[in-house]
Amino acid sequence: MKLLRKLFGTKHKVAPVKPAPLPVAEVKPPKPVITLDVVEQTHDENELLKLASEGATSQLRQAAAEKIQQRERLEQLAKTAKTKDKNVFRIVKAKLDIFRADDARQAEFETSALRLCEKLEKHAYLEADALFKARLAILQQEWELLAAQVSETLTARYQAALAVCEAKIQAQADAIAAEEERITLDQQARELASSAVDNLQQLGRELLAKAHIGDDEFTAFNLKVQELGQAMRLAANRAIPLDDLNKSFEQGKQQLLNLLDQIKTSGTLTQLSEQIAQADNSETAQKLRAKFNQQLNQAKQLVADLPELITAAKARVDDWFAGWNTKEQAARDALRHYSELTRKGLWAAEQGFVRKARGIHKELQEKQAQLGELPKLLQAKWEEFETQLHKLGDWHEFAVTPKKEALIEQMQSLIGSKMAPEDLASKIHDLQDSWKEVSRGGQQQDDDLWQQFQQASAQAYAPCKEFFEAQATARDNNLSKRRELVSQLQTYLADYDWDNALWKDVEQTLKVARQEWQTYWPVPRKAGNDIQKEFENLMEQLFGKITAELDRNKQAKQHLIEQARQLIASDDLRTATEQAKQLQAKWKTIGKSWHKEDQQLWQEFRQQCDALFARRNQEADAARQQRQAQVEQAKELIGKLKGYAGLALTELDAAKAEIEATKLAFDNLSLPRESAKALSEQLQAALAAISSTRQSARVQAENQRWQDLFGAAEAIRQYELALIAASDDQAVTVIAAKAAAEEYLNNTSRWPTGTLPLLQQRLAKAPTLEATGEAERAQQLRLLCIRAEILTGKPTPESDKALRMNYQVQQMQQAFGQRDSQIEALVQEWIMVGGVSNPDYPALLARFQDSRASA
Structure with a gap:
């Protein structure tokens, strides 16, 4: 008991403890x-x-x-x-x-x-x-x-993720290497194909450079062609666009094989030229020349520059045919002179000039001996001349009058004939020619028969005259229409606004004029030839206008192509793209150029524009990737902020600078417009989650402080109750209770403001508490419950309503209606009241905590 009073200084009366008798035990040896x-x-x-x-x-x-x-x-x-x-x-x-x-x-x-x-x-x-x-x-x-x-677990997790990333990098590297290898192989295939085409042409030049080719060389050339064909097939296996090279090779290959076949069949060009030079007649030479020209054309298609050997062979052939043509021209001149003499002889015989006809006959006989065999036509004329000359000798031995009468009858039979005018006129002309033939060489002329023949001819020709007059009228009308068309073209050329010409209409005018001109046919020959020259001159002028326009359009399109080519290297790609679109719009306003060139110009212009747009698309893809990288970085920053939301309050406070840095990094990103709003909302949501976590942690910490406060008060209360009920044999319980209260105070870091000194005071005053004051202290707690219920508007139990009413009346009388305003002040009063035992304390504490929670 003295020990308790010495330790706690209490005034409690402790009953004396009688010493217990010591048990009798064996005496053990002392410990070391x-x-x-x-x-x-x-x-x-x-x-x-x-x-x-x-x-x-x-x-x-x-x-x-x-x-x-x-x-x-x-x-x-x-x-x-x-x-x-x-x-x-x-x-x-x-x-x-x-x-x-x-x-x-x-x-x-x-x-x-x-x-x-x-x-x-x-x-x-x-x-x-x-x-x-x-x-x-x-x-x-x-x-x-x-x-x-x-730890090993996280290390394994890291290594697994790292392996995936490195696999992606390796896959990307493999893809790049494969692409580079593909490009290299494609380039090698293209070079192989190009080399095959060049080697084929070189093989053609080697073939043409040989004057004579043996069987072994034919075999060698064919093997080389096969080897080059194999090279082209190897290049084609790469499945790359080689259409132009394939086409060139196949054409060259076919030309070379054709040339080999021709040389094998007919010999080389040198051999053919030598055979032509030794030919003894033009027919053989012409056959050889046809083979030579066919082989020469094949050679020209195969190679651009012919070897000197081929040029010499062609010169040899040309020289031979030039000499042969000179000989043939002389022979043709001799035959022409012979033909002319034969014509003159026939005329002399028909006119009855016997002496002249016989002189010409003699001269023809001399020339015939020089010419040798005559052509069939000249031979027929010669025979006709001899026949006429023979008739001329015995003319008077025959009667002419019956023949004339017969001709008159035939002419009279044509009067009123239903024959076509052209056929009837031809028949009349034939009868008139027969009359002349019968009358030729005669010394007498029968006027009556002639008059009858002439009258019958006039009557028979009357329908033909009307027909031919109608034709002449039609020719004159066509001539008049052609002149009118020429006049219209002259007016068109002079008055048309060529600065604002509609060239499609001009081309249509040219076409229609040519078609209309052809419909105005026939026309008088001489006048038609003159007007034809005028028409062609006007058409040439009109076509010149169209040609000039086509040339202007060509130059304008070439200028646009050059402008488009310059835009490709422009630094301002957006402006360059807009200018390219303007060039495309301008291209549409330019008329067509020459048909063969217009499509080529368009392809070239489109190629330049496509190159520019491809560059634009490439840079747009790069910008899109950059924007996507910004989006991914933003998502990563947002994910990082979301991770903070799961931290404790102390960790959040420690990471405050890092959170601000993350938010600043997000603000510094250049996000694409379509993603900025959504990402900003996600950022705000993450920040709100952090704020909510911080607020929740603060509320929880605040609640924990109140829990710790009442927990410490409870520990002190247990210590107080142990002191009140303590006896000498309960000293250990008192010490343990005090140690527990002190540990609570020492190990709790944060307290509601001003409460720790109150708890320390209460702990220090605990040994002074007396059991007799417990009822008064319980009453103080009950009154604090009522005050808290009044402050928070909570109802008071029926058992304490009278006490509540009494308290409120006293307050009105003593303090003029002043009321408690803060629950914290009541809490401080509560924790200072100690020594209340369990029968009353739990219920009172529950009421007070309920009111405090509602404050």
């Missing part, structure tokens, strides 16, 4: 004395733990505690020394704090490593673009700072 030296020499953790817990002196226990290093032993010792030896507990707690600090640091490493793994796993889902590898390198550098302190 353990000194500090023994502790220094002990390294067994279990033995040190036992010394630190049960050592005889505080120094011994502290020395043993200092030597313990294992965490498990320290934790066991902390539980034992917490209520027994503060000094040992302090030593143990300091060592455990080091372990806890290490745990915290390790937890931070693990958390950082976990975030890094999550980043890397997200990164693994991205495309392996230009930034992919750079970002991966940054993540790897961050991991290297943590690798030594990270």
Whole structure:
């Protein structure tokens, strides 16, 4: 009892405790004395733990505690020394704090490593673009700072994600290498095809450079052609566009094979030229020349520049035919002279000039001996001449009158004939020619018969005259229409507004004029020829206008092509693209050019525009990728902010600068317009989540402070109750209760404002409490419950309504209606009231807590 009064200074009366009789026991030998030296020499953790817990002196226990290093032993010792030896507990707690600090640091490493793994796993889902590898390198550098302190599980997770990223990079590298290899192989295939075409032409030049070719050389040339064909097939296996080279090779190959066949059949051009030079007649030479020209044309299609050997062979052939043509021309001149003499002889015979006809006959006989065999036509004329000359000799031996009468009858029979005018006129002309033939060479003329023949001819020709007069009228009308058309064309050329010409209409006019001109036919020959020259001159002028326009359009389109070509190298791609569109619009306003060239110009212009637009699309793709990278970076920053929302309040406070830096990094991004709003909303949502987490943590911390406050008050109350009910054999319970209250106060870091000093005061006053004052203290708590219920508007139980009413009346009388305004003041009063036992306290505390929660 003296010990309790000495420890707590209480005024409680403690009944004297009678000493209990000591049990009789055997006397044991004294235990060995353990000194500090023994502790220094002990390294067994279990033995040190036992010394630190049960050592005889505080120094011994502290020395043993200092030597313990294992965490498990320290934790066991902390539980034992917490209520027994503060000094040992302090030593143990300091060592455990080091372990806890290490745990915290390790937890931070693990958390950082976990975030890094999550980043890397997200990164693994991205495309392996230009930034992919750079970002991966940054993540790897961050991991290297943590690798030594990270668990094997996270290391394995990191390695798995890293393997995926590296596989993507390797796949991208493999794709690039494959593409480069494909481009190289395609280029090699194209070069192989081009080389095959060049070698084929070179083979053609070698073939043409040979004057004579043997069978072995034919075989060699064919083998070379086959080898080149194999090279082209190998190049074609790459499935690249080689249409132009294939076409050139196939054409050259066919030409070369045709040339080989011709040479094998007829010989080389040199051999053919030698055969032509040795030909003894034109027929043979012409046959050989046809083969020569056919082979020469094949050679010209095969190679651009013919060898000198071929040029010499062609010159040899041309010289031979030039000489032969000279001989033939002389022969033709001789035959022409012979033909002319034959014609003159026939005329002389028909006119009855016997002497002249016989002189010509003699001269013809002399020339015939020089010419040799005559052509069939000249031979027929010669025979006709001899016949006429023979008739001329015996003319008077025959009667002419019956023949004339017969001709008159035939002419009279044509009068009123239904024959076509052209046929009738031809028949009349034939009868008139027969009359002349019968009358030729006669010394007498029968006027009566002639008059009859002439009259019959006039009557028979009357229908023909009308027909031919109608034809003449039609020719004159056609001539008049042609002249009118020429006049219209002259007016058209002079008056048309050529500066604003509609060239499609001009072309139509040219076409219609030509068609209309052809419909005005026939026309008088001489006048028709004159007007034809005028018409052709006008058509040539009109066509010249169209030609000039086509040339102007060609030049204008070439100028647009050059402008489009210059735009490709422009730095301002947007302006260049707009200008290209303007050029395209301008192209549409330009009329057509020459038909063969117009499509080529359009293809060239389109090629330049396509190149510009391809460059624009390439840069647009790059910009799109850059914008996508900004979006991905924004998403990564948002994800990082979302990760903060799951942290504790202390961690959030520590990461405040990092959160602000992340938000600033997001604000500095150049986000595309279509994504900016949604991403900004996600950012605000993440920030709101962080704010909500922080607010929730603050509320929770505030609630925890109130819980700690009432928990500490409860611990002190238990200590107070232990003091009130304590006896000498309950000293350990009192000490434990006090230690528990002190530990509560010492281990709680944050308290509601101003409450810790009140708790400390209450703890210090606990030994002065008397059991007799418990009812008064319980009444104080009951009154505090009523005041709290009045403050918060909560109802009071029926048992205390009278007390509430009495309190309110007193307040009105004494304080002129003043009321409590803050629940915190009532809480401070509550925690200062102690020593209330369990029968009353729990119910009162529940009422007070209910009111406080509603405040």
